[in-house]
Amino acid sequence: MASSGQAAPSFVRAAAHPLRWRLLTELAGSDYRVRELTARTEQPQNLVSYHLRLLRDDGLVTARRSTFDARDSYYHLDLDRCAHALTTAGATLHPALHLGPPAAPSQWPDGVRVLFACTGNSARSPIAEALLRHHSEGRIEVTSAGSNPKPHLHPHAVRVLREEFGIDVADLRPRHLDTLAGRRFDHVITLCDKVREVCPDFGDDSRPAHWSIPDPAAGRGTYPDFARIAAEIDTRVRHLLPVLAATTPPKA
Secondary structure: OOOOOOOOOHHHHHHHOHHHHHHHHHHOOOOEOHHHHHHHHOOOHHHHHHHHHHHHHOOOEEEEEOOOOOOOEEEEEOHHHHHHHHHHHHHHHOHHHOOOOOOOOOOOOOOOEEEEEEOOOOOHHHHHHHHHHHHOOOOOEEEEEEOOOOOOOOHHHHHHHHHHHOOOOOOOOOOEHHHHOOOOOOEEEEOOHHHHOOOOOOOOOOEEEEOOOOOOOOOOOOHHHHHHHHHHHHHHHHHHHHHHHOOOOOOO
16 A cells, blocks of 8 residues: 555646646547647646646657648547556555456447548548457447548558458448438547548537547558557557447437
């Protein structure tokens, strides 16, 4: 057990501040830019930026330049790092509070629908689609689409899913977001900063979220680039599962 003179774990110190806790809870659902966090927290931008820097110093939050406007950055909550920090904090207080990984739900609500969107629908969004379908054992209705779809999936996207996750998507074809007009989705997740700006509105019942993930095909577009991005998407998908398990679609 923790001694009376022992300092509080860094996660506890970071999360104890009301504004930092608010920033953590906002970023738990989506990646955001500073001006969006300023609006959501109703706090001055310089104050929000200061506390974001502290969260970055603790490794809980990361920043990545927007591929839509390089003058902007998207902030992302590292949920794996948070899970580790929470486990460490609990074990520091008392060994019985050591937290294990969350159990997968034995039952999923019927009819949960998820859409992943990016520009070309050839790498990021089909990888996310395949991984969510895989991890949910096909119980979640998931699709992907793009604002400017490519003719075929990128060969490295097909390969990384096959070699790293044992998933075969060779028959999957990119599709346009326009083909989904009129469809209902409970969660619409954009994985591309560009498509976030043009993604159609899928109704008031849809819960939007943004994952600011760079295109692995940009630049050299090597297989290791795809493996790294697929691993990041897999982490985000695994943390999305408990959110989806709590989703109850509205009655039609």
